[in-house]
Amino acid sequence: GDSVTQMEGPVTLSEEAFLTINCTYTATGYPSLFWYVQYPGEGLQLLLKATKADDKGSNKGFEATYRKETTSFHLEKGSVQVSDSAVYFCALRGTGFQKLVFGTGTRLLVSP
Amino acid sequence: DARVTQTPRDKVTEMGQEVTMRCQPILGHNTVFWYRQTMMQGLELLAYFRNRAPLDDSGMPKDRFSAEMPDATLATLKIQPSEPRDSAVYFCASGLDQGPEQFFGPGTRLTVL
Numbered sequence: 146g147d148s149v150t151q152m153e154g155p156v157t158l159s160e161e162a163f164l165t166i167n168c169t170y171t172a173t174g175y176p177s178l179f180w181y182v183q184y185p186g187e188g189l190q191l192l193l194k195a196t197k198a199d200d201k202g203s204n205k206g207f208e209a210t211y212r213k214e215t216t217s218f219h220l221e222k223g224s225v226q227v228s229d230s231a232v233y234f235c236a237l238r239g240t241g242f243q244k245l246v247f248g249t250g251t252r253l254l255v256s257p
Numbered sequence: 258d259a260r261v262t263q264t265p266r267d268k269v270t271e272m273g274q275e276v277t278m279r280c281q282p283i284l285g286h287n288t289v290f291w292y293r294q295t296m297m298q299g300l301e302l303l304a305y306f307r308n309r310a311p312l313d314d315s316g317m318p319k320d321r322f323s324a325e326m327p328d329a330t331l332a333t334l335k336i337q338p339s340e341p342r343d344s345a346v347y348f349c350a351s352g353l354d355q356g357p358e359q360f361f362g363p364g365t366r367l368t369v370l
Contacts, residue, residue: 177357179357179358181361187363187364188261188348188350188361188362188363188364189300189348189350189361190361191358191359191360194357194358196357234300238357244290244302244305244313245290245302245359247299247300249299249300250299250300
């Protein structure tokens with residue numbers, strides 16, 4: 146079945162450092178790909194998405210490119226802030242109506 | 258500002274008691290999902306509905322958990338009897354089956370003593 150694998154955390158960075166959180170997926174067909182973010186004490190919220198190969202999703206300085214050849218959707222940000230500290234989930238949704246498949250989440254800790 | 262709402266936000270109960278969690282999906286959304294989040298298991302899908310009909314509840318312990326949608330504005334998740342291992346944060350999410358995104362509520366933090 147479909148699955149998502151993302152890097153183990155926590156990822157610990159200093160403010161203004163470059164961020165990469167790796168995500169790879171296994172799916173049949175052409176899934177849509179997502180990054181969700183969960184701030185402490187809150188529910189998940191959509192950060193960005195890409196619905197077809199080579200699409201780049203972007204929001205709040207974060208970016209991820211849908212790479213079908215490497216089945217990847219890595220999350221990047223050029224300069225992280227303390228307020229970016231959260232848990233980040235990579236997810237996919239298959240073609241047609243299907244449930245979201247989430248990765249295990251990666252905790253990001255940014256220190257001043 | 259349309260949001261998914263969940264009640265209660267926090268619930269502390271004793272083992273053996275019945276627990277009911279409620280969710281109001283965003284108006285017009287026709288899919289509803291229940292998730293459970295724990296440190297050990299991460300985010301687990303318990304059940305989901307489309308147009309109020311249950312499509313998949315294979316993630317749910319059948320003997321004690323039940324999920325229903327009595328109408329389009331209310332989804333419920335019930336645990337009877339509750340056990341300490343049910344302690345977790347339970348999230349509801351809603352969406353449109355033609356759209357890829359799910360919108361999450363703030364969660365219900367359940368503690369079973």
